[in-house]
Amino acid sequence: MTSQIVINNLHKHFGALEVLKGINLEIEKGQVVCVIGPSGSGKSTLLRCINRLEEPTHGDITVDDIMITDPKVDINKVRRHIGMVFQQFNLFPHLSVKENIMMAPLELKLKTKKEAEQKALELLERVGLAEKADARPRQLSGGQQQRVAIARALAMEPDIMLFDEPTSALDPEMVGEVLAVMKELAAMGMTMVVVTHEMGFARDVADRVIFMDEGIIMEEAPPAEMFANPKNPRTIEFLKKVL
Ligand code: ADP
Ligand code: MG
Numbered sequence: 001m002t003s004q005i006v007i008n009n010l011h012k013h014f015g016a017l018e019v020l021k022g023i024n025l026e027i028e029k030g031q032v033v034c035v036i037g038p039s040g041s042g043k044s045t046l047l048r049c050i051n052r053l054e055e056p057t058h059g060d061i062t063v064d065d066i067m068i069t070d071p072k073v074d075i076n077k078v079r080r081h082i083g084m085v086f087q088q089f090n091l092f093p094h095l096s097v098k099e100n101i102m103m104a105p106l107e108l109k110l111k112t113k114k115e116a117e118q119k120a121l122e123l124l125e126r127v128g129l130a131e132k133a134d135a136r137p138r139q140l141s142g143g144q145q146q147r148v149a150i151a152r153a154l155a156m157e158p159d160i161m162l163f164d165e166p167t168s169a170l171d172p173e174m175v176g177e178v179l180a181v182m183k184e185l186a187a188m189g190m191t192m193v194v195v196t197h198e199m200g201f202a203r204d205v206a207d208r209v210i211f212m213d214e215g216i217i218m219e220e221a222p223p224a225e226m227f228a229n230p231k232n233p234r235t236i237e238f239l240k241k242v243l
Helices: 043-050 075-079 097-107 113-126 142-154 172-187 199-205 223-228 233-242
Strands: 005-014 017-027 032-036 058-063 082-085 160-164 191-195 208-213 216-221
Touching: 005 043, 017 043, 017 216, 032 043, 032 199, 043 058, 043 160, 043 191, 082 142, 097 113, 097 142, 113 142, 142 172, 172 191, 172 199, 199 223, 208 223, 208 233, 216 223, 216 233, 223 233
Parallel strands: 032 191, 032 208, 082 160, 160 191
Antiparallel strands: 005 017, 005 058, 208 216
């Protein structure tokens, strides 16, 4: 069986700047991989290459046996199966919470209005916000908005979820509620790649932790091993600062 995500010798340049310098990574279906590392090390760029929000300069990425870096691939079709959640929630302010969640499936004509609404309400229930269906995003706290953003991504029924520092913009008291939703998603078997500074989450939920520095995967290990016994001096230095 091949892995669900296979990244092979991925390089990314922005002009003269080489941000990813040969990333090799395989992620099995249902695995949760947390990506940690200093600011500017290429974590977001790596994540964005997985759904081609960034075009890789070199190397290839296969998702569900489709080589998504093939220029002939219908990338919009691929993206439907890959949900992404950002640090900023980016909800549409003029739409209700429910309408935000219904929007993509409706635009793509994947569901009828009734089906989309039913799914939205089901997802809101799942993220603990059933009573907020008709509220506007601005009436919600940051943690609630991020939970809506997760529900919105799930409305496309993705096979893979990418999270780019989903709790970094939140007040500390709201971090837990978002991590709890992500934890439940992981328990349900979602394949997840999570860029995070939440080492507790990585420790509890990740199957593997990846430490990136300067565009390279410096170290990769199960969380217990990575946190208790890091081997690379750069990992040791980084963990000293964040643990
Ligand atoms: P991280 O998420 O680990 O903080 P990023 O992947 O965002 O790192 O960025 C890695 C490097 O690439 C940084 O030096 C950043 O300034 C640069 N970079 C990211 N996106 C762009 C872009 N669109 N154009 C030019 N440089 C970029
Ligand atoms: Mg980043």
